Amino acid sequence: MAASDRRPLATALLLLLALAAPPLALASSSSSAPAPLAAGQRGSYSWTLEASRLAGPKPCLSVAITHHHGPFSYDRSRFRECVLSSPGLTRSAQPLLVGGTHLGAAASPRMTVFGVLAAPGTRRVRVTVSDGLEAASLSARLKPISVRAGRAKDLRFAIIALPGRHCVERLATASAIGKDLWQGTPGEHDCGYAEPAAEDPSTSSASSPPAAPAEAAG
Numbered sequence: 001m002a003a004s005d006r007r008p009l010a011t012a013l014l015l016l017l018a019l020a021a022p023p024l025a026l027a028s029s030s031s032s033a034p035a036p037l038a039a040g041q042r043g044s045y046s047w048t049l050e051a052s053r054l055a056g057p058k059p060c061l062s063v064a065i066t067h068h069h070g071p072f073s074y075d076r077s078r079f080r081e082c083v084l085s086s087p088g089l090t091r092s093a094q095p096l097l098v099g100g101t102h103l104g105a106a107a108s109p110r111m112t113v114f115g116v117l118a119a120p121g122t123r124r125v126r127v128t129v130s131d132g133l134e135a136a137s138l139s140a141r142l143k144p145i146s147v148r149a150g151r152a153k154d155l156r157f158a159i160i161a162l163p164g165r166h167c168v169e170r171l172a173t174a175s176a177i178g179k180d181l182w183q184g185t186p187g188e189h190d191c192g193y194a195e196p197a198a199e200d201p202s203t204s205s206a207s208s209p210p211a212a213p214a215e216a217a218g
Helices: 003-020
Strands: 035-042 045-052 060-070 073-082 096-102 111-118 124-130 135-141 143-146 156-163 167-174 180-184
Touching: 035 111, 035 156, 045 111, 045 156, 060 096, 060 111, 073 096, 111 124, 111 167, 124 156, 135 156
Parallel strands: none
Antiparallel strands: 035 045, 045 060, 060 073, 096 111, 111 156, 124 135, 124 167, 143 156, 167 180
């Protein structure tokens, strides 16, 4: 694909990526309960990113995507994954990538949200995404999660929210000086879209509206 074919999609996605980037997250290291890291909204969609077991060697990351149909009606998709391999997240290993596309009804718009959790010392993540017609390369700064006294030891995260249905063609991480730490194709999201968790139906009706998400930082 020619570089010029990527620019319109890349420009739109970078703008939304900037809107989705949250401020510094704070999380308790003494609790295994999910800690909110980020939230955002675009049109009738909102999303949240949470982490748990941050103080241990195998943390977990969760993404929830909610499509609001009205004040009392919405549907939601949830995605959750944990680090399974030992010794956990390292600078030379693949970061934890969690998320996917909320599909909803056939005529509804789509929304894709991915969360990235990376090892201490990792500063940037580059993601090549595709909607099946065009591909775009995005770069985001990984923000620290303050769970220890020494911030240099903290895990880092980023959230990527894109309108439409997208998959990840390639993922790469870099250090503060731009040195490549890891790059490759994430097996779980290699353009074979992750499915939402089975316990959450694609359409549901609520007796009360869901909690309002935090405003996305610019």
